[in-house]
Amino acid sequence: MATTVAPPTYAPAASSPSYAGDKTGVWSWITTTDHKRIGVLYLFTSLFFFIFGGLEAAVIRAQLAAPNQSLVSAELYNQLFTMHGTTMVFLAIMPLSAAFFNFLIPLQIGARDVAFPRLNAFSYWVYLFGGIFITLPIFAGIAPNGGWFGYAPITTMAYNPGLNIDFWVLGLQILGISSLAAGFNFITTIINMRAPGMHLMRMPMFTWMSFVVQFLVVLAFPVITVALVFLQFDRFFGTNFYTLTAGADPLLWQHLFWIFGHPEVYILILPAFGLVSEVLPTFSRKPLFGYAVMVYSGILIGFLGFGVWAHHMFSVGMGPIADTVFSLTTMLIAIPTGVKIFNWMSTMWGGKITFTTSMCFSVGLVAMFTIGGLSGVTHASPPTDLQQTDTYYVVAHFHYVLFGGSIMGIFAGIYHYFPKMFGRLMNETLGKWHFWINMIGMNLTFGPMHLSGLLGMPRRIYTYDANQGWDLFNMMSSIGTAIIIVATLIFIYNFFASLKSGPRAGRDPWGASTLEWSIPSPPPEYNFAELPNVTSRYPLWDVTDGHNLSREIHAGHELRDERVPTAKELGIPMPMSTFKPVMAAIGLVTMLGGMTLKHVNFYAFFAVVGGGATMLVVSLYAWLTSPLEESH
Amino acid sequence: MSATALETTGAADAHAHGHHYTTTGLDNRKIAIWAFIGSECMLFVSLISTYLIYKGKSRVGPFPHEVWTDPATGKVYNAILNIPVTSFSTFVLLMSSLAMVLAHNAVVNRHVKRTTFLARLEGNSFFWLVATALLGIVFLMCQAYEFTSFVNEGLGLTTNLFSSSFYVLTGFHGAHVTAGVLWLFTLASIDKKRGLTPAEGLNVDLCALYWHFVDVVWIAIFVLLYLIK
Numbered sequence: 001m002a003t004t005v006a007p008p009t010y011a012p013a014a015s016s017p018s019y020a021g022d023k024t025g026v027w028s029w030i031t032t033t034d035h036k037r038i039g040v041l042y043l044f045t046s047l048f049f050f051i052f053g054g055l056e057a058a059v060i061r062a063q064l065a066a067p068n069q070s071l072v073s074a075e076l077y078n079q080l081f082t083m084h085g086t087t088m089v090f091l092a093i094m095p096l097s098a099a100f101f102n103f104l105i106p107l108q109i110g111a112r113d114v115a116f117p118r119l120n121a122f123s124y125w126v127y128l129f130g131g132i133f134i135t136l137p138i139f140a141g142i143a144p145n146g147g148w149f150g151y152a153p154i155t156t157m158a159y160n161p162g163l164n165i166d167f168w169v170l171g172l173q174i175l176g177i178s179s180l181a182a183g184f185n186f187i188t189t190i191i192n193m194r195a196p197g198m199h200l201m202r203m204p205m206f207t208w209m210s211f212v213v214q215f216l217v218v219l220a221f222p223v224i225t226v227a228l229v230f231l232q233f234d235r236f237f238g239t240n241f242y243t244l245t246a247g248a249d250p251l252l253w254q255h256l257f258w259i260f261g262h263p264e265v266y267i268l269i270l271p272a273f274g275l276v277s278e279v280l281p282t283f284s285r286k287p288l289f290g291y292a293v294m295v296y297s298g299i300l301i302g303f304l305g306f307g308v309w310a311h312h313m314f315s316v317g318m319g320p321i322a323d324t325v326f327s328l329t330t331m332l333i334a335i336p337t338g339v340k341i342f343n344w345m346s347t348m349w350g351g352k353i354t355f356t357t358s359m360c361f362s363v364g365l366v367a368m369f370t371i372g373g374l375s376g377v378t379h380a381s382p383p384t385d386l387q388q389t390d391t392y393y394v395v396a397h398f399h400y401v402l403f404g405g406s407i408m409g410i411f412a413g414i415y416h417y418f419p420k421m422f423g424r425l426m427n428e429t430l431g432k433w434h435f436w437i438n439m440i441g442m443n444l445t446f447g448p449m450h451l452s453g454l455l456g457m458p459r460r461i462y463t464y465d466a467n468q469g470w471d472l473f474n475m476m477s478s479i480g481t482a483i484i485i486v487a488t489l490i491f492i493y494n495f496f497a498s499l500k501s502g503p504r505a506g507r508d509p510w511g512a513s514t515l516e517w518s519i520p521s522p523p524p525e526y527n528f529a530e531l532p533n534v535t536s537r538y539p540l541w542d543v544t545d546g547h548n549l550s551r552e553i554h555a556g557h558e559l560r561d562e563r564v565p566t567a568k569e570l571g572i573p574m575p576m577s578t579f580k581p582v583m584a585a586i587g588l589v590t591m592l593g594g595m596t597l598k599h600v601n602f603y604a605f606f607a608v609v610g611g612g613a614t615m616l617v618v619s620l621y622a623w624l625t626s627p628l629e630e631s632h
Numbered sequence: 633m634s635a636t637a638l639e640t641t642g643a644a645d646a647h648a649h650g651h652h653y654t655t656t657g658l659d660n661r662k663i664a665i666w667a668f669i670g671s672e673c674m675l676f677v678s679l680i681s682t683y684l685i686y687k688g689k690s691r692v693g694p695f696p697h698e699v700w701t702d703p704a705t706g707k708v709y710n711a712i713l714n715i716p717v718t719s720f721s722t723f724v725l726l727m728s729s730l731a732m733v734l735a736h737n738a739v740v741n742r743h744v745k746r747t748t749f750l751a752r753l754e755g756n757s758f759f760w761l762v763a764t765a766l767l768g769i770v771f772l773m774c775q776a777y778e779f780t781s782f783v784n785e786g787l788g789l790t791t792n793l794f795s796s797s798f799y800v801l802t803g804f805h806g807a808h809v810t811a812g813v814l815w816l817f818t819l820a821s822i823d824k825k826r827g828l829t830p831a832e833g834l835n836v837d838l839c840a841l842y843w844h845f846v847d848v849v850w851i852a853i854f855v856l857l858y859l860i861k
Contacts, residue, residue, distance in 0.1 A: 115660040221671070248686070
């Protein structure tokens with residue numbers, strides 16, 4: 001473990017490292033089945049949507065900076081907060097995690113690709129087209145306006161007759177298909193593609209948390225699929241699932257939505273937990289404290305995550321028994337989460353800590369998520385929760401766990417894995433500026449919301465009267481948002497400047513311990529020339545037979561023998577490039593998205609939906625009847 | 633590198649035999665179909681739960697198990713579920729699972745020498761694949777008959793909570809059967825064209841797992857919707 005640590009001193013190379021093999025050009029990206037390229041596509045797309053969702057938040061904060069402003073109308077404000085939530089949850093954080101699932105899981109378990117490379121491409125394209133489909137309406141002022149939770153019956157035709165909710169219902173169905181397909185793919189990959197010796201209890205923690213997340217995805221998304229089908233049938237065909245006059249239960253949607261919705265918040269946070277569990281041991285130069293307990297607490301969070309949904313519904317009057325049960329389960333889930341916090345702190349305790357940018361963001365997650373976690377525990381008590389429901393206190397809580405947790409963890413992951421993805425290091429000085437400005441901005445934005453919320457400021461109001469005690473806190477939140485924007489601009493500059501001219505990274509710039517650091521950066525298309533035989537949890541740290549692979553890698557010998565052989569030279573069969581998944585994705589999105597035409601023009605509805613369905617079926621048959629790899 | 637913790641193995645040799653190395657030794661598709669079936673369970677659990685939550689909550693008839701008199705017109709509506717017809721279609725679907733098993737058996741045991749008529753029939757994978765699909769079609773025809781007669785008796789999709797949750801639940805199941813029938817005909821046409829080899833038994837096995845799952849879901853629906861009053 002006596003390895004030296006970054007900052008690396010490699011001289012900048014003359015030419016950029018070419019990404020993932022010799023194929024270049026737009027067409028090669030459209031037809032790619034390489035998990036690393038798909039991961040990079042996910043990363044760029046989801047960063048774009050992250051910035052787009054951030055701009056929506058910026059408009060919201062500008063509107064709320066002072067009392068009685070009229071920058072946006074009440075209707076546009078509804079669309080903005082709905083799309084801010086929907087974008088951040090489904091188009092930013094989930095796919096940012098998916099970028100890491102794609103790029104890292106096969107590398108961490110020693111595999112050449114995911115189990116179903118073409119299905120993987122399909123997931124990405126469905127996500128991209130679905131994201132565009134649900135985002136575009138805001139430019140026409142007809143974006144979804146029912147909140148990211150879309151409570152029925154307020155989203156039914158009787159109360160919301162426009163196209164807005166149709167876009168939301170169909171957009172979420174499309175995105176759900178993308179997530180489900182990815183879920184089946186990664187479950188299979190992790191169960192079945194591990195290299196010899198990579199036992200479950202040797203898997204890196206990021207892969208473990210991702211594994212739990214995939215189970216949450218495949219078990220939680222069908223529930224919202226059904227809830228959305230009901231809503232769509234109510235809106236399109238006049239069924240009665242949410243029609244109160246027909247005797248419908250006004251809580252049906254809330255139950256179905258939150259049975260999905262609460263596992264969803266763990267879908268958002270567990271990948272970030274996994275990422276910091278990679279970063280903290282690396283820069284503390286210690287193995288992760290209590291590895292097994294970390295695994296079990298992640299699984300326990302996944303299980304309990306399905307049993308706490310009604311804590312979102314204390315204010316609807318479910319009665320004392322239901323309130324008590326869900327209060328208890330919610331307090332229980334704080335235990336495995338707290339265990340993780342203590343394990344991360346114990347990992348750092350006594351370690352040889354280096355504060356790289358990714359380490360700063362990881363420590364930031366531990367601190368900020370703890371604040372969000374503690375305010376979360378206050379929601380677990382129904383009497384307190386009744387005071388907090390629908391106030392800014394709740395907004396403060398979930399931004400501390402999602403921005404302070406998920407986004408911090410994802411930034412840690414980006415700084416940590418950027419060298420592996422692109423072969424170059426990000427600028428550490430700019431990274432530190434990004435971290436500290438982001439940290440200040442975040443706390444200035446979301447900290448005062450606790451107070452404005454406790455003073456009674458409701459969520460989802462487009463303006464407010466002066467002198468209710470909220471003016472100062474709202475101004476602070478809005479200034480904080482401006483500071484976050486500055487931090488994000490620094491990040492964007494750093495990202496693209498480093499992409500172009502950052503110093504070359506080498507295989508293992510951080511002296512990290514897991515398999516992905518044993519191969520060149522960026523990795524060759526086949527990842528591992530020969531499948532590794534894994535004998536421990538920290539293959540690059542553990543000394544075998546007198547010497548240490550990490551030190552060899554650090555000696556930089558791989559920089560000297562530059563050229564990495566291609567798959568063809570090594571005789572490794574690789575999945576062929578194919579455009580069939582893209583075609584299937586276009587067909588699927590056309591079919592589902594085209595359903596919005598039902599309320600516009602009936603014949604166009606039939607033509608577009610029929611055309612999309614035909615394209616989907618034809619592409620699927622072409623895809624399933626053609627081989628994955630060239631025959632040898 | 634061989635002296636380090638990253639020893640290479642003979643796993644790459646698996647390529648020489650046309651297989652990819654897998655951790656469990658099972659084909660990836662076998663794992664994926666089980667994950668898919670797990671996910672589908674949650675889909676049907678949500679649909680069935682909604683039906684059961686809305687049971688007895690409809691404000692107007694017709695009802696599944698009770699006679700209803702329309703207070704406005706005085707017209708009397710009988711209990712709408714037709715247990716005998718659905719018992720028949722349930723039996724047909726169960727028999728289709730038997731045919732499915734025989735289809736899989738015929739493909740993986742293709743090399744067995746068969747002399748008698750019955751033995752040859754047992755080994756005729758095309759026959760069993762088509763038989764499974766046809767039994768599925770009979771089930772779907774029963775469902776079409778059921779839906780049509782319900783509509784004629786005054787139970788439309790939008791009539792009441794019962795009709796909405798009933799049609800969407802059984803309609804989803806019917807759509808799953810339809811997808812299965814298409815899958816079976818695809819396999820049958822490949823079998824006809826070039827004959828499925830025992831090595832391709834997994835292709836039939838995957839379809840069979842899906843088909844049995846859809847069958848099991850129907851058993852749950854039949855018991856919970858039709859038999860329990």
